[in-house]
Amino acid sequence: MAEEITPEFAALVLDAQPFSRLVRVRIAVFEPGRAVLEVGVRDDLLQQNGFLHGGVLSYAADNALTFAGGTVLGASVLTSGFSIEYLRPGRGRLLSARAHVLESTRRRAVCRCDLVMVDGEGAEKLVAAAQGTIALVE
Amino acid sequence: MAEEITPEFAALVLDAQPFSRLVRVRIAVFEPGRAVLEVGVRDDLLQQNGFLHGGVLSYAADNALTFAGGTVLGASVLTSGFSIEYLRPGRGRLLSARAHVLESTRRRAVCRCDLVMVDGEGAEKLVAAAQGTIALVE
């Protein structure tokens, strides 16, 4: 591993991503092997039927997978690729993208991400699932 | 197929997606078996190193795949799942997400999408590739 990233540094990286500021995402958890990103649902993020846009789910999955990989590989990482399976429409008050490192080598981490919608009462529903490989930038 | 969608109706659907308005995407091509979405690069869409955010690429792939599926399955479709492989950082003036239907049955379409960055001189570079299944909503 290059150098370890602190939660504070991870928050700075996220804040240095203009697109993440546009979506308004925040890091809720950042610890070895695990990263959780949260997005508050607002009108700007919906699709034509009033659900959270699938693109917000895929953006959050992509970013959460990368941050999870970063907890074990350091700051110089990129998403090599990922897949996402949608199960239900995204309805609720908050999107929680919960990623963890399944296993890693010195140069790569296979990560998974559960995409969970939380409603006003705190009830949770898994709406999509992602998996991908994060690689150290050479 | 349920009912055929016109390019005008497809543009209305896209415009009815608040998140697509936030990203500012437009339909460049919408014809049987093919849909192209375009996003002009601007500061709001970048990541921390000045490249187009991977989440914009995955959003555009997701949406272009769905619209391509819609050209053969009709308007009541959703993305069942998709995968994306990143090859290069997204640099350029314009993102062109070019999706086509590889093959379809009455209820499902397997679609692919090439994610191409176009620079100021019109030179093109493939930066990512996606593939997914679009399903008719029952």
Add this chain to the structure above:
Amino acid sequence: MAEEITPEFAALVLDAQPFSRLVRVRIAVFEPGRAVLEVGVRDDLLQQNGFLHGGVLSYAADNALTFAGGTVLGASVLTSGFSIEYLRPGRGRLLSARAHVLESTRRRAVCRCDLVMVDGEGAEKLVAAAQGTIALVE
């Protein structure tokens, strides 16, 4: 759900697949939400460098995902699609493909599968990870 499948019936289905007999796979676990398939490593299943062939891993992932989906959706299911990420060469005495249902609706199940190699001393190593959607056949 159509009808529930017993572990005995699942073993019969597997045995009714000539290709699964060719590979010589067996069901180690089959219970609600979970299915584990095992393949003993033998010369016939290797690639040119003496590791378990990647195709055996993808076959086992595909089949374990489908059986896991079958534990909640019944016997009339098929794999809609899946993705697999390879992390290490497959070396060891036994391949254990451990699949579980992450979440399901009446018609679809999102499943994940950990591909673990077990050596002669019982030590385990995750070598690949898969994820996919299993669908009820209409």
Add this chain to the structure above:
Amino acid sequence: MAEEITPEFAALVLDAQPFSRLVRVRIAVFEPGRAVLEVGVRDDLLQQNGFLHGGVLSYAADNALTFAGGTVLGASVLTSGFSIEYLRPGRGRLLSARAHVLESTRRRAVCRCDLVMVDGEGAEKLVAAAQGTIALVE
């Protein structure tokens, strides 16, 4: 690129894979940017309903993607990961796994594979589609 591979060398590599001999696959095309593997359908390769087993399709996709990547990256490559979408049951006399390199850098190739069943009259049907990343072994 390391060294270029000839079609003869590629055939030797395939023949040096015991599992590929068990399945009885042959290289039909091997040229820069493109590789086609063929598998004759026989009873041993079926699933319980008499169709080609999905695991044969995923094995063939995996291997064809790797060989396609090898045409541009050389012999020391491995599949980093891939996804496959199934569209129809595999019925016919021959499976043709047609892979091509969509784009490559010095170290990675994004490849796609069309899985086509050919019947006794030579009629073709696409039954599945795959996409993946092939990486140079460091």
